[in-house]
Each structure stands twice: as C-alpha cells, then as structure tokens.
Amino acid sequence: MSNLGYRALRMHVIACLAAASMLPACAEERPGIPAPEHSLQFPVGIAVHPAGYALVTCSNFDLRYERASLRVIDLAGIQASDLSQPDPDDPYLERFILDEVSVGLDNFGAAVVLSSDGTQAAVSVRETNQIILLDVDAGPDSIELNCWTSERRPDEPFPMCDGARYVMELEADDPFDIQLVDHEDGSRSAYVTFLRGTAVEVWDVPVDEEGLPGLKYELDTEVLGTNDIAISPTTGMAFVTSRFPDLQTNPIFYFDTQLGSDAEVHEVNLFQDLLGNETRGAEFAADGLTLALLIRDPDMLIFMDTQPGDDGRPSQRFLGEVVVGNQPSLLRRKGEIFFVTCAQDDAIYAIDGVKHRLISAREDICKGPYDIAFWDHDDVQWGLVTCFEEDTLAIVDVDPSSAGFLDVVARVGEPVDRSLE
Amino acid sequence: MRAAGSTSRWQACMLAAACWLACFACDEPKPALTGRLYAPVDLEVFKGCPQHLPECAEEEKHFLLAVVSSQSDDVRIFDAEKRAFFSSVNPFFPLSVPVGRYPSCAGMDPTGEFLFVANGLSGDLSLVDLDRLVEVDCDRDTTTCASSLHPDNERCRAGVSRAPLSFDDESVLAPESIAVPRGVEGGEEPSWSRDKMLPVWVSLSLSGQLARLEFTYPLGEGIPQRLDLAEIVDVGGVPSGLAITHDGATLVMADEASDSIAVLDTLSLSLDRVDAGGPTRRVFLTPDEQIVYAVRLDSPEIRLVDLQSRAPVPTGYEALPDTARNPDEDGSSLMLPGIPRSITFVEGHSLSVLDEGSESIDYTTELLPEEEREGVDQEVIRLFAYVSDMDGNVYLLDAVNHRTVDSQPFYGPALGEIGYVQRGEVIQPEELASCIGAESCPYPQIEDFDRVYDGVDELDPIYHGVWLYPGYTRSESWIITWEGVLPGTDQSSSGRFDGWTLEDERYGLDYGAAGVQAGDYLQVLSPPAGVGEVPDPACVADGKEDAQTYFRVESVDEKSLRLVEVSGVDPGRCWPEAIRYQVRVRESWMVVGTESGVMGDRIEMGVRYDNGMIALTILAPTSLDENEDPIRVPRDAAFGFNADSGFVHARFAPSIRAGVAGELVSIDIDGEEDDEGRLADDSVFLLFESSNALMEFFPGSFESTNYLLYQ
Incomplete structure (x- = not known):
C-alpha cells in the first residue's frame, strides 16, 4: 500500500473510531470472550505509581471482548530485565503485565489518576458514566488493588469492582478527565469532566475505609464537551478545556475551586477560527501560574500567565506558542518539559516550558500514541506511552540530558496491525 | 509527511528508495513527492522562472514564494503570478525541496539566488539553490555530508553538507529568525555585491546567542558557494525575531525573556538594550530604517523605537489632531485588539x-x-x-x-441599552422606550442625544445637560445620577452667610425636612462680588480663576447649613448681602463611567479619545402623582447605559x-x-x-x- 493510501485508510479508521466515540454507550453486547491474558486492548489512560507500577486503562474500544480492564504493569521488573537482550520467549515483555492484580472495567475506560500519596486510584468509565475508585497498596515487591465491598478479590479474571464505596455513579454522561485534589482538612475531592456534558462535577472522595463518595456540587460551562481539567496548586483556579463547542472560538473555562459551589464559571475564547473548536489539554507549569493549553485547529500549544490581577481573576497574559503536530491529542508535563502526543502522526513532541520552544520530536513512537506518564527511578527517566492503535505501551527515554532523548527503550504488549483488519 | 511505518509501508518505501538511488545515485538531489503545506512557518519572495519556462529570460521571470513548512521538513514554491504551487513529477502533488529537521525560519540572499533555512531540530542551516530548487552543498567538499543526513540519503550521496549553528554539537538551539542584509549598492533595488562575503545572522533562542555565518557566492565555474559558521555572540535572554539594516551594520533583536530589545553593532559587536516595555517576539524596520516596530509577546502591542537614538518613539498623537486617537493607547505604543x-x-x-x-x-x-x-x-x-x-x-x-x-x-459615540433605576426598581429598556413620547410617563427620559465636537461648554454650567466624554475605553457603561434640586430650597432669597454657615430664617423652611443631607451641594445663584467679569479675590478658591459658587454641606440644622471650607474663599465678603440659592443632592448630575456597568465600579474620568461628546437631554416625568402633582424624581434615581465611542x-x-x-x-x-x-x-x-x-x-x-x- 502506498504511503498515501495507508494514510487515507488510517484517517478513515481514526474517523470511524472518533465517530464511535461520540455514540452513546451502546455496548450491551458481551460476547463472553475474555480479554487475552497479558495483553492490552486499545490502551488509553495511564498513571504511574512511584513504587514502580503503571496502571493502564484498556478501553476495549472495538467491544471485541467482554469488558475493558485496568492493567497493572511492573515497571521495576522491566527496568531490572536486560532490555538489550530480549527474552525470545517473551519478546513483548508481556510477563510484566500483571493480570493477577488487574481489574475489569465496563467498556470505554478512559482516564486513570492516582492520589498524591499513591493510596487511591480513580478511573473514568465512559460507557456506564462511572468513576471507579480503587484502594492501592503498593510496595517494592508487590501491588494490590482493592475495589470490592468484601475487600476480597473475586477469584476470576479481571473481576469487576462493586459497591457504593468504589463505584461512583455520576450525574452527567460520558466522564472523561479526573483530577484528585487533597485538601488541608484531610479530605479529597475528584473533579470530573464530561465529553457529552457541559458540567464539571466535584465529588467528595473518601480517604478512609468507611466513607462513601458523594456529589458535592457541579458547575456548568454551558458548552458541550468538557475535556481536560487543570487545577493550579498555587491559586486553586481550575481551567477546563472544551472539545465539542458550538462556537469556533476555542474556548476554555475557569473557576475558583476555593469558592466551592459558589464559584462562577468564566469563559475565555482563545482564537476565532474557522476550524477552531477543540481545546484539548491543560497543564500547569511547576510554578502553578503558567498554564499550557493544547489546541486543535489551530494545532498548537500556547502558554498563558494565570497570575491573578487586581480583580482576582487570572491575567491571561499570553506568553508564547509552539506549533505541534497534526491534530494533537494530549498534554503532560515532566519538570520543565511539556510532552504532547499526537495519535494521528504517531508522534511525541517535547517543548521547553520556560522558553516555549520545541526541543525535540519523535514521529515513530508507535501507532496512535495517546497518554503519557513518567517514572524516574535510579538512573532512568521513562515516559510510558499508551499506543491506542497497536495495543502496546511504549517506554520512551525522557531524560533531557540523554543522547537518546525520546528514543523508544522498550515496548510492552504484542503490537496489533489494524490496518490489515 | 512522516509517520511510523507498518512493515508493508516500510518495505514499499525502501523499495522506492532503492529504485530511486539506483537511478540517480550520483546526481543532484531532486525534489520529492509530498502532500500540501504542513505547518508553514516562513516565506520569502524571489524572482525566478515559472515552472513551465525553466530556461526563461529575465523579463519572463515571475514573483515566486519560497514557503518553509516545519513539519514536512521542506520548502514549497508558489508562483504568485500563476497562483499555483510548483508541482512535482506527479502534478497532483506540489514540488517539495527537502531541508533539515523541523525548519523554523528562512532568509534570502540579496540577489534571490539562495535561501538559507534554519533547521530547528537538526541544529543546522540548509542552503537552497533557488534556481535549481534543491538543497546544495555548503562546504565545497562533495565527499562530506551533513551529520543530520542519513548516509543513504540522496542528498548525502550528493555531498550536501549543512552549516552548523553551534560549535557545540550537543546543544539544542531552537533557531528562531534569520537576518541577511539586502545591501545598499545599486539603484532603487539594492543589491549586495557578489564579490563580498555575505553575513547571515541567526537567533538561537534556547542558548541565548546569535550565530553569524559567512556566505560566499560561487566563484565561477567549478568553485561552488560556501557557508560557514563564523562566530557565536552571547546576547542572553531568549533571542527571537531579527531585523538588519540594508548595509548590515546594525542588527536588532527581539527578546522574549527581558523587557528590552537588543541593538547590535555588527562590526564592534557592542550591544545596546532599549526598553520595550516587556518581552518581544519580532522586530521590523520601517522602509527608511528609522524606526523599529517591536512586536510584544505578551501584550497586544507594538512598541516603537528610534534606531538612531535608541529611544522609544512617541506615537505622535500630540502633534496630530485628536480625531483618531486610539483610546487604548497612552502615547508610547500602538495597541491592537489581538495578539x-x-x-x-x-x-x-x-x-x-x-x-x-x-x-x-x-x-x-x-x-x-x-x-x-x-x-x-x-x-x-x-x-x-x-x-x-x-x-x-x-x-x-x-x-x-x-x-x-x-x-x-x-463617527461619534452612540448610546445603547438605556435602563433606569428608581427606588431600587429596575425599569427595563423596552419599557422605558415605550414611555418615550407618551403623554403620561412616570419616569424621566433620555429623550435625545447629540454629538458635539466643540466641547467648550461642557462644564459651564454643569446643569445644562449631561455631557459624556466617551472613549476612555472604546465601549463602556455609564451611570447618570439624577440631579434633583431639593424642593423648597430653591425658593429663598433670604439666606445669609455667617462665616461658613448659611442661615435662612424664612418661615416654613426646614432643611432637614426638605431632605438636605451632609454631602449635598449649596449652589449660590446670586452674582459674586467683583468688577465686571472679574470676581473679587474673596470669591475665588486658591489656584482657581472663577468664582466658587458651589459649596459642600458639612452638617444640617433646621435653619442653617454648615459648609465645608474652601481655601481662599470668604463667603461673607463675596456675598455680603442676602442671597438666592438652592441645594442639590450630592453627586448631582454625576456622570460615571464604569467598566462593568455596576454602580460603584467607577473608572477614572478623562479624555483620551476625543472625537466628540454626547449632550443628553433628559425630560422630567410627564405623569402626575395621586395628588395631581408632578412626579418628583427621587434622589437615588439613576440612568445606566452603554456608550460606544466608535474607534474601529x-x-x-x-x-x-x-x-x-x-x-x-x-x-x-x-x-x-x-x-x-x-x-x-x-x-x-x-x-x-x-x-x-x-x-x-x-x-x-x-x-x-x-x-x-x-x-
């Protein structure tokens, strides 16, 4: 197949998948085929536990198997293995996908986040409009996930979580991004956005074994498709991006989390653009004041100063921009470097967050790189990239001082070539 | 476009590459097949032969654009006269001149023969021959090629080398802008002598440096062009856009990390910093090379700097009529609505x-x-x-x-969305509008407004109407508080000053019952003492010329008003006899511009955009109250409305x-x-x-x- 033909087919596939993502939760079919062991199926979200484990939501996007899953990957084990000499019996490092501690999810599992102390994980499930909470007990030698009322893991592959303690039934449709925020009084909140809703829901998340989650309040952006959310640890101001607005203005929304349900939602239109209808990613720089925003159409990363002015509102001073990729997907930060994934280009871009310049790009990470999380341990700095289109996890060198910066160190999972399907 | 390859695609590419190399292994590199523009970042104009006339005469040349696309790593050629991109062998695809990784900016030599393209991720400078439309060698050595090129690449096999932008191969540079002098020799079209070495300046934003390269034109048959890195100049900050004088003597640099732009003497390498009010991303020289236009990074603003004196340039409003003054500008910079x-x-x-x-x-x-x-x-x-x-x-x-x-x-200012508040009740614009012209209306009305250029009378006296000074901001909200002469206070001619107290023993007068409050104003209607138009000094406040006829009420008794003293005025001397007067509520006729339209959220009044003012005519209510008396407007009544002052x-x-x-x-x-x-x-x-x-x-x-x- 020619390059052009391949790309056309690829665009078609991506368009179909994107269209499918807009459909209401319709996957009642459960063919009863369990997901293959030690594998990934349309991996989407990823979070890294500092003890050396990656939690990966496998969305089961084509509904091929009976359920989605949250897989656990042993990063410390991978690091300890000799990556220069792949095991011929396990060339895809599948033995490090720890099915025995992974759990099942309803279809279209999306984001996964960990609390700051690493004791709790939250996963958004788009099909059932739920957030799944999991207790995490991880150490150097093992990890346990618990999301069962009985506090005993059911004796079956990829057991589903149960009980009001662990399953949050959300008010709006299609939850997408989550932010867990710890408060000074020891409580914890989850901020949830919705791809098919206009709201941001704020839930009280229990930090002890007895409590139950509960909706604290919700704020309405009045624009469909709240996407990503970033909350400044410095000012408490939350910024929400918007994925499917009616206007061609690339809007973002912000509110003061310290005001709780009294907060007023403000809208900022970034650009007037014929195609401009998706603000995608939002991440704060380490200073908690510089906000990086990833936008589609125009495809760029922009930087804004959110330092409050005399009126208490963010100054929204424009600080710079970098053109990134073609239809960029997601934004993450490590130190002073922002990483942008671009599923359509199979690329990752690294941008200096201080001087606002592209410092490196890699176009052949994997097929469909989507989310990226980071793990620093000993002398390695890894970026863990979920490769949506080929069912793998790419491990990338993200040490900026390394000559192999953005080189793929290893791949976890057997790649699937969907262009041939 | 580049993307990860499936096995089949990879094989296809390898096969195509192998065929290509087999056919043209030792030839000059050729343009490649690609898609359309892909993140275009820079463009340069030159004159060249249209694609259908490759061997054209000088008069047949067209204006062509070289468009640098950062994500397809190439330069596309656009014929500005035919309005079409040059096509490749397959006419469905535009011609592409491959350069290095992630090209970020370009510059052109004065003769339009060569294009310099800085490659952001390969950290070097590509040289493109604009006649042949290929990247060409820089070091006159066809046995070497650029380190950023793969050894099997056709350009490498053809010996295409690139000029590094650093003496340190490891550094990440992020070149941002290229400046090449156009030359001052020749007639109207300046040209650089091809015998001279041509300096090429590149800003390196990540390293805080400028790179100077030296370009030598081909020296006759067999001696090709040469491009070398000559020196690195540390300038600090985040160097961004560049501009250079035609003679190449002065280089101007925007800086994204400081509040100044840098001006470099390229001979001595002495560096001046000129305040730009904040970080800048681009700089441009006016055609006469007198003024630098510095584009601010963080603000919708252009700062102007005189290149000769290195001083900020006032925007010239003071010497010009005010009829087009931008209300957003303060005279030191040009403000725009967008970044x-x-x-x-x-x-x-x-x-x-x-x-x-x-x-x-x-x-x-x-x-x-x-x-x-x-x-x-x-x-x-x-x-x-x-x-x-x-x-x-x-x-x-x-x-x-x-x-x-x-x-x-x-265009004068216009009013919109006029609302009225009376005793806390908000009367909506629609209801107010329906009231206008009606025989019976319980509200006062802004019946009409006129735009007035001559603002001489706007303060003299203040009761003749409400005058707005629109244009402190382009579009703002206003609130007018009802004037309200307090009933009963305007019927006396028996008031007398005793020091700073006004006393009036008129029968039935009770200031308190009339509603007078501290903070209200006593207005003396009797003429002040003086000769002709010149008031007695006892009537004039310090630093003023006209007689003081307003006094603020400090405290209220039944028959007397204690007034706030005004330095320089002696009321008893100015008005030694009984006077006529009236009392107005405080903030009477107060016109307040607000940024939000909310009462109390006031902005400083001032005239910054003087293309006329509005004189408002306000009518009293036409209805009668239950006693068949005219409705009096309460002292808290207020109009609110927007004024659009028209700067577009x-x-x-x-x-x-x-x-x-x-x-x-x-x-x-x-x-x-x-x-x-x-x-x-x-x-x-x-x-x-x-x-x-x-x-x-x-x-x-x-x-x-x-x-x-x-x-």
Whole structure:
C-alpha cells in the first residue's frame, strides 16, 4: 500500500473510531470472550505509581471482548530485565503485565489518576458514566488493588469492582478527565469532566475505609464537551478545556475551586477560527501560574500567565506558542518539559516550558500514541506511552540530558496491525 | 509527511528508495513527492522562472514564494503570478525541496539566488539553490555530508553538507529568525555585491546567542558557494525575531525573556538594550530604517523605537489632531485588539476610511472633520504596516505617523441599552422606550442625544445637560445620577452667610425636612462680588480663576447649613448681602463611567479619545402623582447605559478565519504605475502556521470576501 493510501485508510479508521466515540454507550453486547491474558486492548489512560507500577486503562474500544480492564504493569521488573537482550520467549515483555492484580472495567475506560500519596486510584468509565475508585497498596515487591465491598478479590479474571464505596455513579454522561485534589482538612475531592456534558462535577472522595463518595456540587460551562481539567496548586483556579463547542472560538473555562459551589464559571475564547473548536489539554507549569493549553485547529500549544490581577481573576497574559503536530491529542508535563502526543502522526513532541520552544520530536513512537506518564527511578527517566492503535505501551527515554532523548527503550504488549483488519 | 511505518509501508518505501538511488545515485538531489503545506512557518519572495519556462529570460521571470513548512521538513514554491504551487513529477502533488529537521525560519540572499533555512531540530542551516530548487552543498567538499543526513540519503550521496549553528554539537538551539542584509549598492533595488562575503545572522533562542555565518557566492565555474559558521555572540535572554539594516551594520533583536530589545553593532559587536516595555517576539524596520516596530509577546502591542537614538518613539498623537486617537493607547505604543504576530510594510495604496456622512475618504495624516477639510491639503498616507494576529486578522498601522488607524474616525459615540433605576426598581429598556413620547410617563427620559465636537461648554454650567466624554475605553457603561434640586430650597432669597454657615430664617423652611443631607451641594445663584467679569479675590478658591459658587454641606440644622471650607474663599465678603440659592443632592448630575456597568465600579474620568461628546437631554416625568402633582424624581434615581465611542481599528478581516496568522509579505506583481506615477503593492501573502494555509489578499480592495486561499 502506498504511503498515501495507508494514510487515507488510517484517517478513515481514526474517523470511524472518533465517530464511535461520540455514540452513546451502546455496548450491551458481551460476547463472553475474555480479554487475552497479558495483553492490552486499545490502551488509553495511564498513571504511574512511584513504587514502580503503571496502571493502564484498556478501553476495549472495538467491544471485541467482554469488558475493558485496568492493567497493572511492573515497571521495576522491566527496568531490572536486560532490555538489550530480549527474552525470545517473551519478546513483548508481556510477563510484566500483571493480570493477577488487574481489574475489569465496563467498556470505554478512559482516564486513570492516582492520589498524591499513591493510596487511591480513580478511573473514568465512559460507557456506564462511572468513576471507579480503587484502594492501592503498593510496595517494592508487590501491588494490590482493592475495589470490592468484601475487600476480597473475586477469584476470576479481571473481576469487576462493586459497591457504593468504589463505584461512583455520576450525574452527567460520558466522564472523561479526573483530577484528585487533597485538601488541608484531610479530605479529597475528584473533579470530573464530561465529553457529552457541559458540567464539571466535584465529588467528595473518601480517604478512609468507611466513607462513601458523594456529589458535592457541579458547575456548568454551558458548552458541550468538557475535556481536560487543570487545577493550579498555587491559586486553586481550575481551567477546563472544551472539545465539542458550538462556537469556533476555542474556548476554555475557569473557576475558583476555593469558592466551592459558589464559584462562577468564566469563559475565555482563545482564537476565532474557522476550524477552531477543540481545546484539548491543560497543564500547569511547576510554578502553578503558567498554564499550557493544547489546541486543535489551530494545532498548537500556547502558554498563558494565570497570575491573578487586581480583580482576582487570572491575567491571561499570553506568553508564547509552539506549533505541534497534526491534530494533537494530549498534554503532560515532566519538570520543565511539556510532552504532547499526537495519535494521528504517531508522534511525541517535547517543548521547553520556560522558553516555549520545541526541543525535540519523535514521529515513530508507535501507532496512535495517546497518554503519557513518567517514572524516574535510579538512573532512568521513562515516559510510558499508551499506543491506542497497536495495543502496546511504549517506554520512551525522557531524560533531557540523554543522547537518546525520546528514543523508544522498550515496548510492552504484542503490537496489533489494524490496518490489515 | 512522516509517520511510523507498518512493515508493508516500510518495505514499499525502501523499495522506492532503492529504485530511486539506483537511478540517480550520483546526481543532484531532486525534489520529492509530498502532500500540501504542513505547518508553514516562513516565506520569502524571489524572482525566478515559472515552472513551465525553466530556461526563461529575465523579463519572463515571475514573483515566486519560497514557503518553509516545519513539519514536512521542506520548502514549497508558489508562483504568485500563476497562483499555483510548483508541482512535482506527479502534478497532483506540489514540488517539495527537502531541508533539515523541523525548519523554523528562512532568509534570502540579496540577489534571490539562495535561501538559507534554519533547521530547528537538526541544529543546522540548509542552503537552497533557488534556481535549481534543491538543497546544495555548503562546504565545497562533495565527499562530506551533513551529520543530520542519513548516509543513504540522496542528498548525502550528493555531498550536501549543512552549516552548523553551534560549535557545540550537543546543544539544542531552537533557531528562531534569520537576518541577511539586502545591501545598499545599486539603484532603487539594492543589491549586495557578489564579490563580498555575505553575513547571515541567526537567533538561537534556547542558548541565548546569535550565530553569524559567512556566505560566499560561487566563484565561477567549478568553485561552488560556501557557508560557514563564523562566530557565536552571547546576547542572553531568549533571542527571537531579527531585523538588519540594508548595509548590515546594525542588527536588532527581539527578546522574549527581558523587557528590552537588543541593538547590535555588527562590526564592534557592542550591544545596546532599549526598553520595550516587556518581552518581544519580532522586530521590523520601517522602509527608511528609522524606526523599529517591536512586536510584544505578551501584550497586544507594538512598541516603537528610534534606531538612531535608541529611544522609544512617541506615537505622535500630540502633534496630530485628536480625531483618531486610539483610546487604548497612552502615547508610547500602538495597541491592537489581538495578539500581534508579524508585520510587513505595504506601499502605494491609500486606505479608505469613513467620513461623517459614511462616505469613503482617503485616510490622511490630518484627518480633519468636514468643516475643516475644505481647502486644506491633507497628506494621504500610502505606507502602512500590516500586522497579522493570533485571530487570523490583519491590522493596518499608519507607518508614516506611526499610529493605529480608526476606520471610522468621524463617527461619534452612540448610546445603547438605556435602563433606569428608581427606588431600587429596575425599569427595563423596552419599557422605558415605550414611555418615550407618551403623554403620561412616570419616569424621566433620555429623550435625545447629540454629538458635539466643540466641547467648550461642557462644564459651564454643569446643569445644562449631561455631557459624556466617551472613549476612555472604546465601549463602556455609564451611570447618570439624577440631579434633583431639593424642593423648597430653591425658593429663598433670604439666606445669609455667617462665616461658613448659611442661615435662612424664612418661615416654613426646614432643611432637614426638605431632605438636605451632609454631602449635598449649596449652589449660590446670586452674582459674586467683583468688577465686571472679574470676581473679587474673596470669591475665588486658591489656584482657581472663577468664582466658587458651589459649596459642600458639612452638617444640617433646621435653619442653617454648615459648609465645608474652601481655601481662599470668604463667603461673607463675596456675598455680603442676602442671597438666592438652592441645594442639590450630592453627586448631582454625576456622570460615571464604569467598566462593568455596576454602580460603584467607577473608572477614572478623562479624555483620551476625543472625537466628540454626547449632550443628553433628559425630560422630567410627564405623569402626575395621586395628588395631581408632578412626579418628583427621587434622589437615588439613576440612568445606566452603554456608550460606544466608535474607534474601529482598520483591518482586513477575511470572512474565513483560517487559523493563527503568521508571516506575511507584500508584492508589487504588476509593476505598473498608477495615474500619478506611483507604484503600489498589489498582493499580500499571509501564512496560517498551524492550519496549513496560504492566503492572498489585496491592499487595493479590502472586502472581507476578497481573498484567495491556497493549501
């Protein structure tokens, strides 16, 4: 197949998948085929536990198997293995996908986040409009996930979580991004956005074994498709991006989390653009004041100063921009470097967050790189990239001082070539 | 485009590459097949042969654009006269001249023979032969090639080397801008002598440096061109856009990390810093090289700097009529509605603006109103700076007087959304409007307003109407508090001053019952002492010229008012006899501009945009109360409304917003003089960086739908 033909087919596939993502939760079919062991199926979200484990939501996007899953990957084990000499019996490092501690999810599992102390994980499930909470007990030698009322893991592959303690039934449709925020009084909140809703829901998340989650309040952006959310640890101001607005203005929304349900939602239109209808990613720089925003159409990363002015509102001073990729997907930060994934280009871009310049790009990470999380341990700095289109996890060198910066160190999972399907 | 390869695709590519190499292994590199523009970042204009006439004569050459696309790592060629991209062997694809990784900026030699392309991720400079449209060698050694090229790459096999941008191979540089002097020799079209070494300056934003390279033209048959890194100059900050004088003696650099721009003497390498008010991303020299236009990074602002004196340039308003003053500007910079990106200077065409009758007139330096225009020779402006912005618009600046241009300079302010509040009850604009002209209306009404150019009388006296000074901001909200002469206080002629106390023993008078409060104003209606028009000194406050006739009430008794003392005034001497007077509520006729429309949220009053004022006529209620008496307006009554003072930036706003507007160039394509013997730029080409489009629009005709979009 020619390059052009391949790309056309690829665009078609991506368009179909994107269209499918807009459909209401319709996957009642459960063919009863369990997901293959030690594998990934349309991996989407990823979070890294500092003890050396990656939690990966496998969305089961084509509904091929009976359920989605949250897989656990042993990063410390991978690091300890000799990556220069792949095991011929396990060339895809599948033995490090720890099915025995992974759990099942309803279809279209999306984001996964960990609390700051690493004791709790939250996963958004788009099909059932739920957030799944999991207790995490991880150490150097093992990890346990618990999301069962009985506090005993059911004796079956990829057991589903149960009980009001662990399953949050959300008010709006299609939850997408989550932010867990710890408060000074020891409580914890989850901020949830919705791809098919206009709201941001704020839930009280229990930090002890007895409590139950509960909706604290919700704020309405009045624009469909709240996407990503970033909350400044410095000012408490939350910024929400918007994925499917009616206007061609690339809007973002912000509110003061310290005001709780009294907060007023403000809208900022970034650009007037014929195609401009998706603000995608939002991440704060380490200073908690510089906000990086990833936008589609125009495809760029922009930087804004959110330092409050005399009126208490963010100054929204424009600080710079970098053109990134073609239809960029997601934004993450490590130190002073922002990483942008671009599923359509199979690329990752690294941008200096201080001087606002592209410092490196890699176009052949994997097929469909989507989310990226980071793990620093000993002398390695890894970026863990979920490769949506080929069912793998790419491990990338993200040490900026390394000559192999953005080189793929290893791949976890057997790649699937969907262009041939 | 580059993407990860499946096995089959990889094999196909390898096969194609193998065939290609087998056929042309030792030839010059050839243009490659690619898609359309892919994140275009820079463009340069040159004259070259159209594609269908590769061996053309000089007079057959066309204006061509070299468009640098950062994400396809190449340069595309656009024929500005045929309005088409050069095509490759397969006519469905544009011709592509591959360069290094992630090219970020370009510059051209004065003769238009070579294009210098800085590669952001390969950290080097590619040299493109604009005659042959291929990347060519830099080091005169065909046995070496650029380290950033794969050894099997055809350009490497052809010996294409690139000039490094650093003596340290490890550093990440992020080149941002290239400056090449155009030369001052020759006639109207300056050219650089091909015998001289040509300096090529590149800003390196991540390392805080400037790289100077030296380019030598081909020296006859067999001695090709050469491009070498000559030196690195540490300048600090985050060097960004560059501009250089034609003679190459002075280099100007924007800095994204400081509040100044840098001016470098390229001979001595001495560096001056000039305040720019904040970080800047681009700098441009006016055609006469006198003024630097520095594009701010963080603010919708252009700062002006005099290149000779290194001093900020005032925007010239003080010496000009006020009729087009931008209310957002303070005289030190040019303010725009959107974040500016880049600038090109466009010569020749005048700009139409609207006069008082909505007829088009040429924008002039003077911009006189109609009554002043007759018989006056005004200077029609024909040099403009076109500024692209983040919203995809292009704003026009007067590059003769260095100011923003109001496209409706004679349009007076207008009112909208008039509301009324009385005893806390909000009367909506619709209800208020229905009341106007009615026989019976319980509210006061703003019946009409007139725009007045001559503002001489606006303060004398203040009761004759409400005068607005619109334009402190372009669009703002106003609140007018009802004047309210307190009933009963305006019927005395028996008041007398005793020091700073006014006493009036008139029967039935009770100041408290009349509603007088501390803070209200006593207005003396009797004439002050004095000779003719000159008041007695006892009537005049310190530092003033006119008699003081208003006094603030400090405290209220039944028959007396204690007044706030005014330094220099002696009321007993000024009005030794009984006086006529009245008392007005405090803040009577108070006109307050607010930013939010909320009472109490006041902004400082002032005149910054004087294209006329509004004189309002307010009518009292026409209804009678239950006692058949006229309805009195309570003291807390207030009007609120918006005033749009009419400053509208001259701009080209295409009906299609194609994304973030970036670099732009202007071209006089037809080269024909108008009736008055002037040349004019016909077309402006504008890049949209992040949406892969090239737009052409026309300075002679600014309709929003009059453009061409190329992709």
